[in-house]
Every structure is written in structure tokens, then in C-alpha cells.
Amino acid sequence: MKALLFDFDGTLLNTNDLIIQTFMHVLEERFPGQYSPKDCMDFIGPSLKETFEQIIPDELDEMIEKYRQWNLANHDTLVTEYEGAVDTLEKLHEKGIRLAIVSTKRRAMIEKGLELMGAKHLFELVVGLDDVKYVKPNPEPVLLAIEKLSVNKEEVMMIGDNYHDIIAGQKAGVKTAGVAWSIKGEQFLSQFNPDYILQHMSDLLTIVEES
Structure with missing residues (x-):
């Protein structure tokens, strides 16, 4: 090899906690009470585009940007x-x-x-x-x-x-x-x-x- x-x-x-908490922050703001941390485990792996296209395709770019902003701000403390x-x-x-x-x-x-x-x-x-x-x-x-x-x-x-x-x-x-x-x-x-x-x-x- x-x-x-x-x-x-x-x-x-x-980065599991970071990813789950980022999704929870973004989704709770947009869909209060509809998603749990367990739900967000399914989003680990696919690209953000793939995930948000399934959730809310009409706001794809906005959701990705919100995700990236919170993820970057909290990266070093949650990984x-x-x-x-x-x-x-x-x-x-x-x-x-x-x-x-x-x-x-x-x-x-x-x-x-x-x-x-x-x-x-x-x-x-x-x-x-x-x-x-x-x-x-x-x-x-x-x-x-x-x-x-x-x-x-x-x-x-x-x-x-x-x-x-x-x-x-x-x-x-x-x-x-x-x-x-x-x-x-x-x-x-x-x-x-x-x-x-x-x-x-x-x-x-x-x-x-x-x-």
C-alpha cells in the first residue's frame, strides 16, 4: 500500500458534535421543534447541498451560508x-x-x-x-x-x-x-x-x- x-x-x-449542533442551530431557527439531534445524525456524510436540497430547496443557498457561518464560529471549541x-x-x-x-x-x-x-x-x-x-x-x-x-x-x-x-x-x-x-x-x-x-x-x- x-x-x-x-x-x-x-x-x-x-466533528460530530460540531456538525449536529450546527444543523440544530440552523434548523431550529427555521423549523422550531421539528428536528432532534438524532435526526441530524443522518446529515453527517452527505454534502450540505445534498442535505438542504432535501429539506428546503427554495432556500438552499441561504441555509448553507447560515450553516457555514455558525460552523466556522464554533469550530475550534466543538471539535x-x-x-x-x-x-x-x-x-x-x-x-x-x-x-x-x-x-x-x-x-x-x-x-x-x-x-x-x-x-x-x-x-x-x-x-x-x-x-x-x-x-x-x-x-x-x-x-x-x-x-x-x-x-x-x-x-x-x-x-x-x-x-x-x-x-x-x-x-x-x-x-x-x-x-x-x-x-x-x-x-x-x-x-x-x-x-x-x-x-x-x-x-x-x-x-x-x-x-
């Missing part, structure tokens, strides 16, 4: 690092494994999160919402990362906390791994048949050695 492509939210940085994530990334980098982010998030917010983690220097490529026409589960972002890294598909793995990541990886023809710390649960991810389920980020060290 020569290259690892990581989803960001819920995979490398625990937390996953135990062992940065340490594992550093060890993978030392081994010469090429690391990239493939996310449905805007590049600026991905980089903000990476800087907060102290991990920005470990990634040679970020593919975000700004870089593609179609987001995961479409394979375009994964294929773009492969193209930019100039690696063979057989040497690449896509890692994420949602089915979007696994399906995008499968459609792109690469190995896939789900993370057991996904808010949606290991059992949920397993039904999409990833090649691996990571119990801890450090599992990747064994996988790259054996592959």
Missing part, C-alpha cells in the same frame, strides 16, 4: 482529536506512505482542521468540495486524488466513517476501510463490505506492512 486517502470529518477529526490519529499519521508519513484527504468539505475548512490537529504538513494533497463536480459516493474525488498522486489503484486505500467513502472507493477500484469509531457504528459500515474495519487508527500500520 503506497497511498492512503482519508475522509476528514468523523475519520481524522471528531476533538481521535486518540492516536496524529501519532499514526506521523508514523505512516515516516514510512513513506503518501497521505491525502478526500472530503466533501470545503478546502479552507479541511485545512483549518488539519492546522488545529498539527497535521497539515503530513498531507501532500487535499481534495475537497471545491475541486470536483461530483462528491462521494461518486468516485470522481477518489479518482482525482489517484491522478494527482500518480499512483496505481492497486496501491491505494480509501478510509472513512460513512458509506459514501466506501462506495466511492469501491467504484474507483481501490481498497476501502471503514472506521469503527464512526458515529453510525461499525455494524452499519460493515454492510457495505469494506476490505477492512479499523478498530484504532494504528491498525493502518499493520495493514500497510502486510499489503
Whole structure:
């Protein structure tokens, strides 16, 4: 395995509380009492455009902007690092494994999160919402990362906390791994048949050695 492509939210940085609270803030203002935090869990993974098109397409741009403003203002106080994530990334980098982010998030917010983690220097490529026409589960972002890294598909793995990541990886023809710390649960991810389920980020060290 020569290259690892990581989803960001819920995979490398625990943004679950931030995302849920942001949706609750925006939706409670527009639809008082109609949404619960449990409802908002379903919005983790899809792009904002996809989510708000389903909820209120006539106010799509306005809702996305309100979401982004509150999310940015509260980002640093509501996110937390996953135990062992940065340490594992550093060890993978030392081994010469090429690391990239493939996310449905805007590049600026991905980089903000990476800087907060102290991990920005470990990634040679970020593919975000700004870089593609179609987001995961479409394979375009994964294929773009492969193209930019100039690696063979057989040497690449896509890692994420949602089915979007696994399906995008499968459609792109690469190995896939789900993370057991996904808010949606290991059992949920397993039904999409990833090649691996990571119990801890450090599992990747064994996988790259054996592959």
C-alpha cells in the first residue's frame, strides 16, 4: 500500500458534535421543534447541498451560508482529536506512505482542521468540495486524488466513517476501510463490505506492512 486517502470529518477529526449542533442551530431557527439531534445524525456524510436540497430547496443557498457561518464560529471549541490519529499519521508519513484527504468539505475548512490537529504538513494533497463536480459516493474525488498522486489503484486505500467513502472507493477500484469509531457504528459500515474495519487508527500500520 503506497497511498492512503482519508475522509476528514468523523475519520481524522471528531466533528460530530460540531456538525449536529450546527444543523440544530440552523434548523431550529427555521423549523422550531421539528428536528432532534438524532435526526441530524443522518446529515453527517452527505454534502450540505445534498442535505438542504432535501429539506428546503427554495432556500438552499441561504441555509448553507447560515450553516457555514455558525460552523466556522464554533469550530475550534466543538471539535476533538481521535486518540492516536496524529501519532499514526506521523508514523505512516515516516514510512513513506503518501497521505491525502478526500472530503466533501470545503478546502479552507479541511485545512483549518488539519492546522488545529498539527497535521497539515503530513498531507501532500487535499481534495475537497471545491475541486470536483461530483462528491462521494461518486468516485470522481477518489479518482482525482489517484491522478494527482500518480499512483496505481492497486496501491491505494480509501478510509472513512460513512458509506459514501466506501462506495466511492469501491467504484474507483481501490481498497476501502471503514472506521469503527464512526458515529453510525461499525455494524452499519460493515454492510457495505469494506476490505477492512479499523478498530484504532494504528491498525493502518499493520495493514500497510502486510499489503
